[in-house]
Amino acid sequence: MSIEVRGIGKHFGNFTALDNVSLDFPTGELVALLGPSGCGKTTLLRIIAGLETAESGSVLFHGEDATEREARERKVGFVFQHYALFRHMTVFENIAFGLRVKPRRERPGEKGIRDKVTSLLKLVQLDWLAERYPSQLSGGQRQRIALARALAVEPKVLLLDEPFGALDAKVRKELRRWLRRLHDEIHVTSIFVTHDQEEALEVADRVVLMNQGRVEQIGTPEEVYEHPATPFVYGFLGSVNLFHGRAHDGVMHFGNLALDAPEHGGAENALAVAYTRPHEIEVGRFAPGDPGILARLKRALIVGPSARLELEREDGAGMIEAEIPSELHRRLALREGDTLLVRPRRTKVFLNAA
Amino acid sequence: MSFALRTRHSVLPGFGLALGFTVLYLSLIVLIPLSAAFIRTAGMSWEAFWRTVTAPRVLASFELSFGAAFIAALINAFFGLIVAWVLVRYRFAGKKLIDALVDLPFALPTAVAGIALTAVYSSKGWIGQYLEPNGVKVAFTPLGVVVALTFIGLPFVVRTVQPVLADLGRELEEAASVLGATRRQTFVRVILPAILPALITGFALAFARGVGEYGSVIFIAGNMPMKSEIAPLLIVTKLEQYDYAGATAIAVVMLVASFLLLFALNLLQWWARRRGGQDS
Numbered sequence: 101m102s103i104e105v106r107g108i109g110k111h112f113g114n115f116t117a118l119d120n121v122s123l124d125f126p127t128g129e130l131v132a133l134l135g136p137s138g139c140g141k142t143t144l145l146r147i148i149a150g151l152e153t154a155e156s157g158s159v160l161f162h163g164e165d166a167t168e169r170e171a172r173e174r175k176v177g178f179v180f181q182h183y184a185l186f187r188h189m190t191v192f193e194n195i196a197f198g199l200r201v202k203p204r205r206e207r208p209g210e211k212g213i214r215d216k217v218t219s220l221l222k223l224v225q226l227d228w229l230a231e232r233y234p235s236q237l238s239g240g241q242r243q244r245i246a247l248a249r250a251l252a253v254e255p256k257v258l259l260l261d262e263p264f265g266a267l268d269a270k271v272r273k274e275l276r277r278w279l280r281r282l283h284d285e286i287h288v289t290s291i292f293v294t295h296d297q298e299e300a301l302e303v304a305d306r307v308v309l310m311n312q313g314r315v316e317q318i319g320t321p322e323e324v325y326e327h328p329a330t331p332f333v334y335g336f337l338g339s340v341n342l343f344h345g346r347a348h349d350g351v352m353h354f355g356n357l358a359l360d361a362p363e364h365g366g367a368e369n370a371l372a373v374a375y376t377r378p379h380e381i382e383v384g385r386f387a388p389g390d391p392g393i394l395a396r397l398k399r400a401l402i403v404g405p406s407a408r409l410e411l412e413r414e415d416g417a418g419m420i421e422a423e424i425p426s427e428l429h430r431r432l433a434l435r436e437g438d439t440l441l442v443r444p445r446r447t448k449v450f451l452n453a454a
Numbered sequence: 455m456s457f458a459l460r461t462r463h464s465v466l467p468g469f470g471l472a473l474g475f476t477v478l479y480l481s482l483i484v485l486i487p488l489s490a491a492f493i494r495t496a497g498m499s500w501e502a503f504w505r506t507v508t509a510p511r512v513l514a515s516f517e518l519s520f521g522a523a524f525i526a527a528l529i530n531a532f533f534g535l536i537v538a539w540v541l542v543r544y545r546f547a548g549k550k551l552i553d554a555l556v557d558l559p560f561a562l563p564t565a566v567a568g569i570a571l572t573a574v575y576s577s578k579g580w581i582g583q584y585l586e587p588n589g590v591k592v593a594f595t596p597l598g599v600v601v602a603l604t605f606i607g608l609p610f611v612v613r614t615v616q617p618v619l620a621d622l623g624r625e626l627e628e629a630a631s632v633l634g635a636t637r638r639q640t641f642v643r644v645i646l647p648a649i650l651p652a653l654i655t656g657f658a659l660a661f662a663r664g665v666g667e668y669g670s671v672i673f674i675a676g677n678m679p680m681k682s683e684i685a686p687l688l689i690v691t692k693l694e695q696y697d698y699a700g701a702t703a704i705a706v707v708m709l710v711a712s713f714l715l716l717f718a719l720n721l722l723q724w725w726a727r728r729r730g731g732q733d734s
Contacts, residue, residue, distance in 0.1 A: 151628050171631045184625040188647040197635035253634060386687040403646070 101126045101162045101256035101289055103148060110143055110313075117143045118154070121314040130283045130290045134297060136336065140313040141293045142261055148291065149259050150174045161257070177250030177288075181262040183242040191245050192230040195220055196254035220248040223227055223282070240271040244278075251286075260292035264299065272296075276303045297337050301325060301439035309333050322429040331450050334375045341381065341420050343393075343444065348374035353395045353450045355415070361449040371452040376444040378423040383409065384441050385432065392441035397434055398399035402426050409434070411442060488709065494702040506703045509681050512688060515704075518596055519685040520711065523664030526603035531657045534611025535649075541612070542619045556612050559605055564669030571602055572674045594676025599684060604668045607660030614656035618649050651727040658719040665712055 118140045125131050127151060133141040137351040144153040148159055150171035158167040166174055182372045185194050193200075199208055208216065221227040224244040234242055243263055249259060263279070264272040273286040280303050282315040285288055294300050300307050307333075309316040317329040328334040345354025350365040352358070352372055359374060361367075386394065395411035398419075402408075407429035411420040420442055434440070494575040495503060504514065541553055559567065573616045575592040582593060592598050622645065668686040675682040685708055692701035 102550075149632060151632070171628070172634045172636070174632075175634070176632060179628065180625050180629060182625065184623075184629040186626065186629075186644055196636070197630070197643070201635040201639045249629075249633070272556065 104160040106158050108154045110154050116313045121315055123293060128287045129305045131340050132300035132307045133293045134300040135310035136306050138297055139310045145261055145293050147258050149178050150177050166263055175255055177258040178257035179246050179250050179260040179263045181265045183246045185242055185246055187234055191232050192217055195249045195252050200247050202434055220252055224248045239267045240275055258288050258290040262293055339421055341376045343374040345372060356391050359447055370448050374447040374449050376447045378421045380446040381422040382443045382445050383422050383424055386441045390441055390445040395440055395442045397436055397438045397440055400434060459656050466639055491702045491705045495706045497587045499697045503703050506700045507707045512704060515683050515685040515688045519665055522599040522603055523661050526600050526607055526660035526664050527657050529604050529610045530660045531653055534608055535615055538612045538615040542616060556609050560609050567605060568670035568673030593674055596682050598674040599671050603664040603667055606670055607664050608669050610659035611656035614652045615649055618652040619630045622648055651723050654723040654726060658716055662716060
């Protein structure tokens with residue numbers, strides 16, 4: 101089932117949580133709502149679920165207006181960050197809950213419930229835990245049970261609110277791969293909220309980047325990472341170096357460097373910032389006449405195949421972070437305190453907002 | 455390495471000292487005074503004891519004391535839950551004031567409460583003047599005893615249920631409603647089982663308080679033998695007649711009965727907690 105939201109607005113007091121947000125979630129996709137805390141992503145998810153009401157705009161399920169429907173009539177599956185399992189019920193009863201509260205004519209018989217719960221427990225690979233209580237499970241197990249419980253009512257939409265936020269790093273990685281595989285198996289339209297860019301890029305078919313109640317960019321993980329549409333997206337999706345300079349006639353100047361910026365062909369001596377990721381920076385020994393920025397190596401951190409360099413610009417304009425192959429680091433025989441020449445290999449230029 | 459050696463290095467220090475203090479303290483404050491009642495009673499012969507505690511007037515007072523306390527605790531469990539619910543769930547003007555009002559029955563001298571209640575419910579009182587023509591007599595009847603005990607017991611239920619309810623969190627209810635549960639189903643299947651242990655504790659405290667209550671009841675009860683005379687009053691009456699053995703005999707029966715009932719309630723609570731999976 102597809103979901104659309106049209107012109108959603110929501111305030112909490114003076115704070116604008118959502119500012120006229122419109123989005124499409126096509127059938128069968130796994131979409132990540134990504135952004136810093138307070139960007140409105142969770143509020144949007146809760147409005148789609150019917151747990152929160154929007155001040156303006158509408159929510160459409162499969163083209164039908166569902167704005168006025170109560171949460172329990174929307175037939176969505178919702179997974180909470182802190183699991184929200186019923187403590188006084190066994191794992192089995194937790195999963196069976198959605199079936200047991202159905203009106204009598206829709207409710208499956210005891211055997212139907214047992215079969216359904218057993219198959220869901222197999223799906224989340226925890227069938228040996230049926231008689232345990234939630235307090236006897238680990239965090240990762242609890243979240244899988246919460247997911248099975250949400251799936252028991254066969255929702256047409258699955259909404260996950262920071263589902264791995266309360267788990268430790270290793271379990272989080274395992275679970276997100278598992279979620280991806282599960283989605284490929286059952287293909288239910290899913291939206292999950294996260295503030296972890298790695299998680300969003302790894303798991304989702306598409307990523308929606310949000311900031312301050314607005315959508316900044318929508319695209320596949322590759323698109324948003326390789327071609328960030330705004331400075332915010334660039335900064336949020338990973339570490340970044342900023343070079344301040346001026347753009348004139350399609351060329352960006354800073355230091356003794358000139359970079360092509362054809363998208364700003366009309367700019368006339370405008371203040372601009374060039375964004376470059378650490379791995380897009382070239383580092384070399386200083387040679388007279390070579391273009392580049394002079395920087396002193398403050399610290400080198402070698403982790404596996406790559407070396408992270410912290411460089412301080414000689415002109416006092418701050419630090420540069422570069423990532424080069426360890427092998428190159430060894431070949432250049434770099435030492436802390438060396439003066440090096442730094443050059444961005446690839447940049448994205450944004451004009452300063454006036 | 456032996457197990458005994460390892461347990462000596464517990465992370466929680468002072469187990470021996472703390473337990474010793476606990477036993478000593480309970481002995482001084484609770485057990486020794488209580489055992490005095492048993493020792494006093496032991497001076498009576500078994501027949502005399504039996505005759506004293508099965509006298510019709512004594513039996514009637516037991517029935518009233520335990521019965522009224524039970525009914526009052528039930529009423530408090532129901533309405534106290536509603537008060538706690540309102541105080542936890544909603545934000546409104548004057549909430550702090552109502553929150554403070556709940557504790558008033560704790561602080562008020564019980565005699566004052568009794569006199570006030572009698573004034574309100576007597577045939578000329580604010581409420582009594584409307585009830586009496588309709589055939590409902592409160593003051594100087596067993597009903598009056600229930601009213602007084604309800605007043606006294608209210609804070610126990612509110613104060614035990616309130617923190618548990620506050621701790622419950624909205625997420626559980628949201629989860630239930632997204633799964634398709636109606637409000638009623640959410641309450642019966644999700645909220646009630648979670649707060650049941652606290653509710654039972656509150657009920658037990660209100661009940662225990664009601665059984666032992668003296669000051670507020672004697673004013674409103676009218677104290678008619680066989681009808682509206684509570685057991686604690688009977689004890690005082692016997693003391694005034696220098697019948698110490700008779701008084702302690704009644705006290706012993708009340709003690710044993712109270713202990714058994716509270717023990718049963720504790721078992722019930724333990725069962726509810728276990729069922730709630732909150733044990734581990």
